[in-house]
Amino acid sequence: MISNNRNEPGHWEVLESSYLHKEPWLTMRKDAVRLPNGRTIDNFYVWEYPPWLNVIAVTENGEIVLIRQYRHGIGKVSYELPAGVHDKPGESILEAAQRELLEETGYGAGTWKQWMALSANPALQNNITYTFLATGVCKVSQQQLDTTEEISVHPVSPEKLSELIDNGEILQALHAAPIIKYLCSLQQ
Amino acid sequence: MISNNRNEPGHWEVLESSYLHKEPWLTMRKDAVRLPNGRTIDNFYVWEYPPWLNVIAVTENGEIVLIRQYRHGIGKVSYELPAGVHDKPGESILEAAQRELLEETGYGAGTWKQWMALSANPALQNNITYTFLATGVCKVSQQQLDTTEEISVHPVSPEKLSELIDNGEILQALHAAPIIKYLCSLQQ
DSSP states (O other): OOOOGGGOOOOOEEEEEEEEEEETTEEEEEEEEEOTTSOEEEEEEEEOOOOEEEEEEEETTSOEEEEEEEETTTTEEEEEOOEEEOOSTTOOHHHHHHHHHHHHHSEEOSEEEEEEEEBSOTTTBOOOEEEEEEEEEEEOSOOOOOTTOOEEEEEEOHHHHHHHHHTTOOOBHHHHHHHHHHHHHHTO | OOOOGGGOOOOOEEEEEEEEEEETTEEEEEEEEEOTTSOEEEEEEEEOOOOEEEEEEEETTSOEEEEEEEETTTTEEEEEOOEEEOOSTTOOHHHHHHHHHHHHHSEEOSEEEEEEEEBSOTTTBOOOEEEEEEEEEEEOSOOOOOTTOOEEEEEEOHHHHHHHHHTTOOOBHHHHHHHHHHHHHHTO
16 A cells, blocks of 8 residues: 555545435435535435446457447447446356357357456446456357347457557447456567 | 448437436436337436546656545545546646646646547446546646545556556556556557
8 A cells, every 4th residue: 555544535424325216227326425524415426236247258369359339328339348247146247257258249168267357437336347358268159139239249369459449449448448458468 | 440331230219318317417318219120228328428537647757646535436545547527618628637637636747648538438428538648747736626525646656556457456447448558558
């Protein structure tokens, strides 16, 4: 720890907490909080989500399995890692990642390890996103998509992946961070 | 473009759009949409935000200026880049970044360039976050914090920054991605 205890920021005290929305895709909490300096905020909103996960899946010949998908927030189709949510009872986060890779791309098998843990927004949401690195994956089945999913599959070389990052074609920060870490590890 | 036009995912058509919340810190839109396969979703929520920004500020002796701040979403104090929002009329995104660095840390001057552009969540929110790389910064004033801000300032060496990333002490993906890109650039 580098932090100097004299000036370490304090935690907030929750005075009151209620849910504005509680739907499968939208759970929003409203907290009234007291700051260390005594000031209060009546309406601080927090989005509650289950853990999220994504996968850097590397094929036996060194290609990384990307997908393309329309994202309505920014209104664009872009390159992403296969990804999903850990919301099935009895399933581990690793199993959820393996299931999502299989469903979205048809790739599976290989050797898996945890690669990174990040937050999309530590101020406003409560969950962590876990990235797994799976090496030696291969095509084991067809895609199994939900009726709301339209996903194309694109295995790319590390050089192409590096170009996509440099050109801003992988906008999702939760994907860009572990990918840059992976590309950097290949140079060492 | 690697994408195969035959299977390029299509955009969604917006059938109806309304605002559930429109407050300074919470603008939430509810869209009814039609997918390319004809299926409809009645309630897809999008959070609208102004552009966000953050800064990798490197001092004349090569230290990177980090801050520590309590983040209520995850309920923890963690290391971050100085960061903020582009919401002042007449101010460019670069000027907003320079202002935020000065207010949060007291550091300024130096040579600035855009370093990365990312999205915290392309599915659910509409804004982009811009990272600037500022080199040769120095302490030019005291911090100027809002009454709701409690921020401590921590210039760290590249080696220490690398350790913080490896130990998961910089959780915010919008900060981790440009930091890893910066650390990787130092190795080349």
